[in-house]
Amino acid sequence: MDIQVILDALSSDSIQLTELKSQPGLLEAFFKLVEDVDAMPDMDPRLSEESPSLYEAVYKSRTPHKLNGLIKQFFGYPKKPAGKSVSTFLKRNATVKYLGGLRKEQALYIRKLKQGEFYCALFPWQRRAGFVTVHIGYCSPKMSNEDYGRLEGLVKRVISERLSAEIKSQVGGVIHGVSIPSFLQMSETEKTTCRLSINAGSNLGFLYLYGGRLVDAETGRLHGREAAYTIISWDKASITIEHREIKKTDKIKQPLMQILMESLRRKDEEEDRYRNEQATVGSGDYIEPSVLESEDDAEPSKPAPKEKPQSKPKPIVKPDAGKTGQYRALLKEAPGEAEPKKSSNKLVRLVAAVFAALVLAGGGFYAWNQYQNSQEKKVYRAAIDEVENTKNLKRKKTILRSFINTHQDNPYAPNVEKRIAEVENLIEEEDFIGTMRKVDDLSVTDAYKQKATNIYKKFLKKYPQSSYEKQIKQKIAFIPQQIELNSYQRLKKIPEGQYDKRFEAYRNYLTQYPQGRYRKEVEKLLASMADNSYNYIKDKTVECEYENRLGECIELMAVYLAYFANDARAAEIRGLRHSMKSRRDFEALYAKSKNLDAKAAKKLYDDYLESYPESTQRAKIEEEIAKFARIIDARLRWDKLSAHVKRTDYDVFEREQRLRTYLDQHSGDGFAVEAENLLVALMREKQMVLEQQRRAATEQQKMQARAEAQQAKEREEQRLVKERAAMRTLLAGTNQRFVAGGNGTVTDTKTGLMWALLDSKTEKGECFSYKTARQYVRNLEAGGFSDWRLPTAGELAGIYKNAPYFPDNDVKIYWSSEIVAKGYLEFANVVSSKKETVFERMQLPVNKCGVVRAVRR
Secondary structure, three states: OOOOHHHHHHHOHHHHHHHOOOOHHHHHHHHHHHHHHHHHEEEEEOOOOOOOEEEEEEEEOOOHHHHHHHHHHHHHOOEEOOOEEEHHHOOOOOOHHHHOOOOOOEEEEEEEEEOOEEEEEEEEEEOOOOEEEEEEEEEEEOHHHHHHHHHHHHHHHHHHHHHHHHOOOOOOOOOOOHHHHHHHHHHHHHHOOEEEEEOOOOEEEEEEEEEEEEEEEEEEOOOOHHHHHHOOOOOOEEEEEEOOOOOOOOOOOOOOHHHHHHHHHHHHHHHHHHHOOOEOOOOOOOHHHOOOOHHHHHHOOOOOOOOOOOOOOOOOOOOOOOOOOOOOOOOOOOOOOOOOOOOOOOOOOOHHHOOOHHHHHHHHHHHHHHHHHHHHHHHOOOOOOOOHHHOOOOHHHHHHHHHHHHOOOOOOHHHEEEHHHHHHHHHHHHHHHHHHHHHHHHHOOOHHHHHHHHHHHHHHHHHHOOHHHHHHHHHHOHHHHHHHHHHHHHHHHHOOOOOHHHHHHHHHHHHHOOOOOOOOHHHHHHHHHHHHHHHHHHHHHHHHHHHHHHHHHHHHHHHOOOOOOOHOOOHHHHHHHHHHHHHHHHHHHHHHOOOOOOOHHHHHHHHHHOOOOOOOOHHHHHHHHHHHHHHHHHHHHHHHHHHHHHHOOOOOHHHHHHHHHHHHHHHOOHHHHHHHHHHHHHHHHHHHHHHHHHHHHHHHHHHHHHHHHHHHHHHHHHHHHHHHHHHHHHOOOOOOEEEEOOOOOOEEOOOOOEEOOOOOOHOOOOOOOHHHHHHHHOOOOOHOOOEEOOHHHHHHHHHHHHOOOOOOOOOOOOEEEEEEEEOOOOEEEEEEEEOOOOOOOEEOOOOEEEEEOOOOO
């Protein structure tokens, strides 16, 4: 439905409708949800004059995920999933109260607005597996009956327009897939006058409509109201609209809603008679949550507190929009006092009255004072209780200060002032502890002194008269010593195995604090590490050589020599480092030489030996130099030969022989692959003439194949000429309804549609899948037109199910343009070319084989 139509229908200026109209997208989505739910194949709309919801239907299917998926597109996850108890918070919800409560097996979706909320409730039937009553509506206790009626009218209009569109899309006069109650309700809205022929299996009946009212019915021996009850209860019926035998006399004499309700009631009783069950919505035994939704559909939430089993829910009652939740108290009149006897002594009565008044006045004053004191104490105790129950100190202070500001004359105000002072001291203490923690959490870096000082000064600025001032100033003065102490303590925390970090940390300390308090301790640590470091390096050397991690040990030795250069074992470490470094250098040279040509690699090794003649890897390096010298010689020999072989003015056989001799004698030079490639080129040169002859023979074969293809094409064109002539002859017998053009087209004079003279089976000799059929019409250019398309099922039915029929040599199945999704599969509506007057929709999987009768306007 167009959104402007929706907004125009909600003409009221009430707060509730104004909010809805301010969100047109939300309204449009809500009515689209109603339309989509009503269009579900297994959805049976409920007929009720007292339905609590805008839309009510029964979903009869064992595939609830389809319904849940559609609902979640608008509502999201359920507020109350099936299988879970109603939370205490949700029990107070307006929709839950409106629905009369919820049971464990029921589910509820809610989308909240400021003035109300959309809802969808799913109520599984007790003993009818797969049956779920669906309620979709809008709950706002303050909405008037008139505004609620406007929403109801829009829902009915949405459903009516959907049914009308579905009926108009069906061709041939026979309607399938629309229930009789739905069709009658739509006919009542449109004030239709006709006779309906109803077929349901072997049953046949007639319903007579006049101005939208059901006036008569007949089936078998039944007539009037009883016949109407029987016919309306039929399932899977086809409806044919006939504009004949119009009756005006009303023999039913009952509103349509009552007829429909009575018919469905009798139908339910008939089904219950066989099943001996009672389908009761919202009561009975527990239904598994899977009837409504899977666990994945439930919205993640905190576990709800355990609740006692709920009693049977209240019946669903539509709210009285005129009430706003206010209720009147029932008051009872107290019995009157007996009339006192008259006294003869008026003076006595006067004195007694004065005395009683004085007593009452004094007692009242005393009572008033007592009442005032109790009230002030009650306010004070309430504030103190709130403070005691609050952990946050600043919140405590706010509560107490608020009491002083609003109750200055309260006799307990001095007590509150004392409390404020105590809380302020606690806040200051808390801030002091927090300040200490902030400083303790600082990393001792170059900026530590500045950061710590700023934190301490910030506290003193906030509390200029603080009792902690002396401690803070002592902390500030102690910062340099603290930095040094932290540095020293950090040294001792470094694990024993992390030698690099320990060396670096000790060196940094001695550099940063040349006159430090802990310098001697650090020097002792360094001295004590010499033996351990030496032993560690010796052990690590074996590991480095075995795992080929030479660089790690070389760096470790360099660190050792930097710290212990005068140690007696330093010479040994230097020699070990030199040997390991030479080995590492050789491995680096070897890896680098792999990416260089022979000349560059030889020069690389020569330069290294010149720079490091004392390398322990000299023998290996000289061996590599000799190897690259041999490669250079081999390269010169190969370059000379390849230059000769590539000379095309030399004899090709002589060049081939020299190349083969090279391969026999110098295959190990490293150029065998190039030589083999060059040999292949020479052999290709010898075979050039033979290749030219073969190409000539191939060309001859191609010419012959083209000639045969041309002959086949001419034969096919002759066949199509005969087929077109035969079709034109058949078209001549259709009383000029179908007129063949001279360009391979046929015009239906009844509808004005232009059809292709030949279908795809006749033209191509094969049937197509649906995908191929669509490609066929896109590429078709019959009659010089390129806008051919697949016809609708109605257009196909118009030429094959209405005389005079479009001629066809045999019965074929034609694809239509209409696609239907069923689960994960796709089907297309198809029409057979069988000549018949009743058209029933057929569907064929899109991967099956069908024929195309192309059409254009």
